[in-house]
Amino acid sequence: MRILSCCRMKRTDTMRKSSLKTSKSSVHETKPSKNADALSTIARSISMNTGGTKQRIMAEDVLRNGGRVPAEVVAVKQLDRNGVQGNREFLAEVLTLSLVHHTNLVNLIGYCADGRQRILVYDYMQNGSLEDQLLDLPLNKKPLDWYTRMQIAKGAAQGLEYLHDTANPPIIFRDFKASNILLDENFNPKLSDFGLAKLGPTGEQDHVSTRVMGTYGYCAPEYAKTGKLTTKSDVYSFGVVFLEIITGRRAIDSTKPPEEENLVDWATPLFKNRRKFTLLADPLLEGKYPVKGLFQAVAVAAMCLQEEASTRPLIGDVVTALEYLAMATDEVTSEADTAQDD
Ligand SMILES: Nc1ncnc2c1ncn2[C@@H]1O[C@H](COP(=O)(O)OP(=O)(O)O)[C@@H](O)[C@H]1O
Ligand SMILES: [Mg+2]
Numbered sequence: 001m002r003i004l005s006c007c008r009m010k011r012t013d014t015m016r017k018s019s020l021k022t023s024k025s026s027v028h029e030t031k032p033s034k035n036a037d038a039l040s041t042i043a044r045s046i047s048m049n050t051g052g053t054k055q056r057i058m059a060e061d062v063l064r065n066g067g068r069v070p071a072e073v074v075a076v077k078q079l080d081r082n083g084v085q086g087n088r089e090f091l092a093e094v095l096t097l098s099l100v101h102h103t104n105l106v107n108l109i110g111y112c113a114d115g116r117q118r119i120l121v122y123d124y125m126q127n128g129s130l131e132d133q134l135l136d137l138p139l140n141k142k143p144l145d146w147y148t149r150m151q152i153a154k155g156a157a158q159g160l161e162y163l164h165d166t167a168n169p170p171i172i173f174r175d176f177k178a179s180n181i182l183l184d185e186n187f188n189p190k191l192s193d194f195g196l197a198k199l200g201p202t203g204e205q206d207h208v209s210t211r212v213m214g215t216y217g218y219c220a221p222e223y224a225k226t227g228k229l230t231t232k233s234d235v236y237s238f239g240v241v242f243l244e245i246i247t248g249r250r251a252i253d254s255t256k257p258p259e260e261e262n263l264v265d266w267a268t269p270l271f272k273n274r275r276k277f278t279l280l281a282d283p284l285l286e287g288k289y290p291v292k293g294l295f296q297a298v299a300v301a302a303m304c305l306q307e308e309a310s311t312r313p314l315i316g317d318v319v320t321a322l323e324y325l326a327m328a329t330d331e332v333t334s335e336a337d338t339a340q341d342d
Pocket of ligand 1: 075077106122123124125126128129131132179180182192193
């Protein structure tokens with residue numbers, strides 16, 4: 001068997017093989033697999049090199065098993081070994097991903113807890129994260145086209161819909177952002193990083209009270225102020241990501257002039273003027289988007305970003321709108337047509 005392990009981790013320390021060799025007994029698979037020893041094999045085989053300032057680690061190891069098992073690629077994440085938060089996130093991730101299964105949620109293959117070592121093993125997503133494809137795209141790579149963007153938004157919304165409406169009790173994702181949306185080889189989106197996920201309110205309650213966690217720029221205003229978390233907090237974060245998808249701009253970008261640093265603050269005045277909607281479209285699209293589709297997408301983003309949580313749509317309604325927007329029925333237009341349509 002040949003295993004290539006791609007690892008991204010918070011800390012840059014090198015993990016020694018020997019520490020993992022002893023962990024065979026505490027390596028667990030989240031569901032039964034034909035290769036009963038696969039996970040312990042992975043854990044034994046990991047060797048790592050540190051990956052610079054972004055604290056990414058690529059680990060590559062080759063194991064041979066008589067050539068019977070086909071090549072397999074997995075992603076391995078090592079959580080911060082020090083501190084309570086790392087352990088809490090590990091537990092939240094393992095518990096949540098063991099309970100929920102959906103095509104738009106990343107698949108956890110297994111986990112390993114050994115001493116202070118906390119390791120998670122996932123299906124490897126070939127196209128990295130939405131952040132990589134949308135906001136950190138190398139100059140020589142083709143930008144995502146309009147309909148791929150809408151398909152990604154639709155799938156990511158379906159992942160949230162499953163967590164909010166199908167999971168029982170509901171789950172609030174709490175850290176919905178571009179770097180937590182992974183893309184497989186066909187650009188199908190999968191939500192990942194469930195370390196902050198929280199069980200939603202039950203009974204009469206409409207919210208859960210928690211410490212404010214999440215990522216600046218994506219956090220709903222009422223949650224940031226009061227710590228009261230609802231599924232509508234995720235809908236707000238979805239609105240921010242959807243705006244990133246439309247504009248190709250980051251939620252917070254300190255390289256921009258001060259009035260453009262915060263994406264929502266920059267875009268909100270433009271929402272009020274339909275004639276200015278086209279200013280919101282990512283220049284990398286080079287005008288190749290359906291005008292009506294752009295208008296409708298901006299309207300959906302604006303609804304999700306309402307200050308008042310109760311006026312935001314349910315994620316199920318967002319999915320319905322996106323199913324329509326992701327269908328390639330409209331003619332993709334050019335910038336010139338856009339001006340005329342206006
Ligand atoms: N299963 C995976 N396949 C491919 N890349 C992944 C996978 N999981 C994470 N990554 C990459 O590593 C980054 C960080 O992973 P994440 O689980 O969000 O950890 P963190 O806690 O550091 O945010 C992601 O944005 C993505 O680029
Ligand atoms: Mg993350």
